[in-house]
Structures are given as structure tokens and as C-alpha cells.
Amino acid sequence: MKVFHGRADGAMSERRGETFSGTVWADPVMPATSGVTINTVFFAPGGRTYWHTHEQGQVLQVTAGKGWICLDGEEPQEIRQGDIVFIGPNERHWHGASAGSYMVHIATSIGKGTWQEEVAERDYPSGTAR
Structure with a gap:
């Protein structure tokens, strides 16, 4: 068993x-432990990841704001708090x-992540999430 205490006073994002x-900040919650990493991630409006994959998957829990999630070959889907x-x-x-x-989410990544290219502007919804 391992206990990962909350953010220490004075710790920097x-x-x-x-x-x-765009502008994206993260606070590591749990460093890579048995192939699992957890981060709280803050995306300023328009901020987003590049295309990527996770060897054994990823779970996102949206804790604030609104955003988008998109699988390759599909239309982006709105995601929001909760x-x-x-x-x-x-x-x-x-x-x-x-x-x-x-948008803020807690990202639990399982296994190795593989980063790819930037999301093209044409693939990012230019309007605001409803």
C-alpha cells in the first residue's frame, strides 16, 4: 500500500x-505506480492535448467547466462537470x-502513453460547447 498525500504547501503546478x-497546467496526484498515473489537469479555454493513446486506457473525471473529447475518425463529443x-x-x-x-479533469492513465501530432485547427470545434 502507498499513501499519496495531497499537494504540499508551496508546490508548483x-x-x-x-x-x-494552448495553456494547460497539471498537478501530479500520483506518480507512475504499477503503470498507473493520476494528474489533475486545468485547460484554459481552447487548451487541449495532442493526439495520443494509452497502452491500457485512460479514465477522465471532469470536475469543472466544459470541453471536448474526440476519438480518431469520430466527431468531438461535449464533456462537462460530472x-x-x-x-x-x-x-x-x-x-x-x-x-x-x-475545463478541469482528473486523468487516470493506465500503461504507457504515446504522444502524436497536434490536433489540427479544422478538427477542433471553433464554437463553444453548449
């Missing part, structure tokens, strides 16, 4: 950049805030 578009999303093993996808709202 991590600005994400290389595999994210939603839970399960992305299956090796499903190519991206997720992030809508253009008119921030």
Missing part, C-alpha cells in the same frame, strides 16, 4: 507544453477545454 496546445469518460486501450484521441470555457 506544472505548465504543460510539448504535447498540448462526466466520466473511459478511453479504451490504444484508442487514438484528444481532449481539452471548449473555446468558451475552462
Whole structure:
């Protein structure tokens, strides 16, 4: 058993950049332990991940705001506070805030993640999530 205590006083959030578009910040909740990583992620309006996959899947719990989740070959789907999303093993996808709202989610990633290219502007919904 391992206990991961909440954020220590004075701990800094991590600005994400290389595999994210826009302004995105993360607070690690649990470092990689037995192939599982948990992060709380804040996306400013329009902020989003690049295309990526997770070896054994990913679970997103949206805790605030509105955003989008998109599987390759499908239309983006709106997600909002209270939603839970399960992305299956090796499903190519991206997720992030809508253009008119921030979004915060807790991301539980299982297995190795593989980052790919930036989401093209034509593939990101330009309107705000309803």
C-alpha cells in the first residue's frame, strides 16, 4: 500500500507544453505506480492535448467547466462537470477545454502513453460547447 498525500504547501503546478496546445497546467496526484498515473489537469479555454493513446486506457473525471473529447475518425463529443469518460486501450484521441470555457479533469492513465501530432485547427470545434 502507498499513501499519496495531497499537494504540499508551496508546490508548483506544472505548465504543460510539448504535447498540448494552448495553456494547460497539471498537478501530479500520483506518480507512475504499477503503470498507473493520476494528474489533475486545468485547460484554459481552447487548451487541449495532442493526439495520443494509452497502452491500457485512460479514465477522465471532469470536475469543472466544459470541453471536448474526440476519438480518431469520430466527431468531438461535449464533456462537462460530472462526466466520466473511459478511453479504451490504444484508442487514438484528444481532449481539452471548449473555446468558451475552462475545463478541469482528473486523468487516470493506465500503461504507457504515446504522444502524436497536434490536433489540427479544422478538427477542433471553433464554437463553444453548449
